[in-house]
Amino acid sequence: MGRAAGHRPRLVFWRDANTELRGLMREYGQPSSRPTPEFPILALTRTDVWELQGHVGGIPPAHGEPMAWLDEQNPSFGLATWAYELIASDESARSEAIAILGRRFFNGSLPEALLGEVGLRQLKRGDTPSAQDWSPLEAYLRLCQTVEAAEARGDHDRSTVSAAREQPVRSSASVKAVLIRSGGRCENPLCTGQPNDVNKDGEPILEVDHVHDRAKWGRDHPIQMIALCPNCHAIKTRGRTGEQLRELLLLEARARHSTWVSQV
Ligand SMILES: [Zn+2]
Incomplete structure (x- = not known):
């Protein structure tokens, strides 16, 4: 529909x-x-x-x-x-x-x-405005509410069994919220520049990462998730300075989330 x-x-x-x-x-x-x-x-x-x-x-x-x-x-x-x-x-x-x-x-x-x-x-x-007319702040807050309601129901404690291994469920609302919050830019404060290209849907090339790994049951909530360009994502997961970056990104995600939710 x-x-x-x-x-x-x-x-x-x-x-x-x-x-x-x-x-x-x-x-x-x-x-x-x-x-x-x-x-x-x-x-x-x-x-x-x-x-x-x-x-x-x-x-x-x-x-x-x-x-x-x-x-x-x-x-x-x-x-x-x-x-x-x-x-x-x-x-x-x-x-x-x-x-x-x-x-x-x-x-x-x-x-x-x-x-x-x-x-x-x-x-x-x-006559109310369409979803597309939601301000980014409104959309972010609504998506966070969706995530928190799912957490309260215990949905985030469940796992899905795909072909090979069991995985914690992942919330699409969390990912959408973080992308909105990012404004299309890598959220790593030390980012040295994300690719100028866009993906095949015309959107910025960003990967939404759980600072504490979701695979290890890190919380599936924007407060500890961050949008990263491919370079920063690679540093975080494979770089020698990945652990330091993780600390920084956790603070950054928290700070960004607090800033957004305190705007209301
Ligand atoms: Zn970056």
Whole structure:
């Protein structure tokens, strides 16, 4: 629905949607449930609001083990054309759909931060500013609230099991918050210059790093995370002065976070 409201392409490939959906489900899903976008994506194909295409052969049942099938086929999916056009063009239909989803799945209404993340926030009240109009400060604070709510629920104490090893979960909200805070510049105060190029999405080439390693259960919160250019990231992880830099970056992350949250 966010794609329709933002007039973005109707269909999205599994490989592009998987990570984003998993992050959203982790942040906003039921605390007791695992982030499993494969289930709704396949289950929705039994309804006429949804379309899935680009695959060979039949669609496996959602309750089976659909991950391997999705990874191999990489189909694209999204709202059916009629539903996409309705959501894109009719604001009252959008508001109604958002209200129904809120009542059905969130005991009331959809979290504002979720609506913002998927590009639907402005549609709820008609005349409020869109998510894109959030000030960086507002976005940073909301994302930090999302992270802290997930921490309070115990979500950050969980791990995910990928192919080879078990890993602590990672919050996409934390990463987004840090990137906003960075303003697109490496946050290492001793940085000698980040690449002038941008990545393939046109964004600054920055890596968001946990100063205390997340793999060792360092807190998954902007207060101890930092956006680094590739040079500074390499110094921190592989450099002889990496340990000293780590101390400095921890202070820097804390100071930046405090500055931002004290602005309200
Ligand atoms: Zn740097």
